[in-house]
Amino acid sequence: MKKIKEPIKNWKIWIVLITLYVFSVPWYFPTGSFNPIIFGVPYWAIVIMGVSLAISITLTFILKYCWQMADEEEYREDQE
């Protein structure tokens, strides 16, 4: 049987996610500013998009490596 991994019990995940969460809202830029605009997107929106991208990457990592709860073989045997 593989080792059980439960995302909620892994505090490192939550530190990363909460940090990204906090920076996914543009509170840390001067109100009303939008220059420079790069490829039609205000600078602050690019940063916010970057943070969102980082959240997606982190989630992909967590889902792949930090979640292992069910012993699938057991369920399959149960159903048969």
Next chain:
Amino acid sequence: MKLAFSGTSGIVIMLAYGFLMLAIGIITYLKNKGIHQSNKEFYLGGGKIGVFVLFFTFFATQYSGNTIVGYAPTAYRMGFFWLQSITFFILIVIGYLLFAPRLYVLSKKYNFITPSDFMEQRFKNKGVTILASLLMLYGLCNYLLEQIVAIGQGVSGLTGGTVPYQAAVLFFVTIMVIYGWLGGMRSVAYTDTMQGIALLFGVIILLIGSIIYFGGLKSATEYTAVVSPEKLGVPDFNGVVSWFSMLILVTIGAAIYPHAIQRIYAAGSELSLKRSLTWMAWAPFITSGFVFIIGIIGIQAFPGLTEGESEQLVGMMANHIASQNGFFYWAMILLFGGIIAAIVSTADSVLLTLSSVISKDIYGRYLNKEASDEKQILVGKVTGVILIIGLLIMAWYPPATLYRIFILKFELLIQVAPAFILGLYWKNMHSKAVFIGMAVGTVVASYMAFTGLKPFGIASGLWGLFINTILCVLLSFLFKQTQEERVRVEKVLS
């Protein structure tokens, strides 16, 4: 103005999509005749749904036609402030991470069908189970009502009024009820897949058309910088608070949707569940992300629209693009079908969950404990149809804008979150504390929603949730669990 969709093509595609959904329902029915004898088979597709279909059925719970028809106008009105729509859809996956891993395992162990099945197993308290079931029932009805209105508005808006609102609503609701009745979760999930693909195709083609015929994001932003620079600027303090509040509300609210929870139960394996959630973490870039760009392009394409006029933005843009050439004409017709299909796909998921709550939580658990699964399913289906008729009567004359009613359903559904999220991990959580927290949270959220109170710009649902959580925690320390109860809970959660 001659409207591109006012001809027969719009009606033809609507009929074609409608009959395609019906065909999927009938084929599913013919292939799976035994499903009407078992709650698990009917409401959860036997709990064997694979990654591809599971992804699209999760997709359908989050993305609806409103993601295009409602969000593009919001981006038009709010500008880059609406960038939050990309983030909040990603964050929903964090919401799932809070409870789905453990809930999935428990659901297979105890054969959960409805969200309240977990409540019953965990708390063994009539009050908690009934209150949670009623909250979900009410929230789901409201949700369904919103989708029904969206079907009518979508069709009549996109055909420039050629197809009347009421006719569209009747046509699609009837089809949805029939295929849901015939094939249960399997029909719903398979049609969700077809509907999701149609929506994705529609969004991509609308974006391409918008860029070609209205100019790209760059020229739209340059134009906006001159005409309404506030749509580009960093939001002020209140804007930031409301942004945070929206993120938290959606993160927890959308993952805890009763129909989303049922999809966790329906997953064929943990691997399928993990993979489909991974896809969900990336989908927002091409769903709400593309729609956001379309809305911003709209600022330049159709400047100066009032709030009411802007609600028709997607229809206006699609009409213009469709009038350019044959390819885009048919592409826009398909987009139109995709938008409607997506609304139907969200509505069918909600209707099925609604029926399951009635079948299992209300009828099977309290009204007729001896009822067979077959009878429970029949009662759920019939009551579902009666509720739909009631909602149709309410939806006959549609309310004004979509965004406001969207916010309302969250406020009540989110009140079951502490029972799920804390209840799954915290063994000392007391059932009485859960009941009081849920009840007070609901009253506070409803009162604030009705009176329009929004202290610090934070949504009423979140205030309710905050008070609910505090009460759950404090009262759990106050009411001591009996030794017997503690042993029972430990056994359930082990």
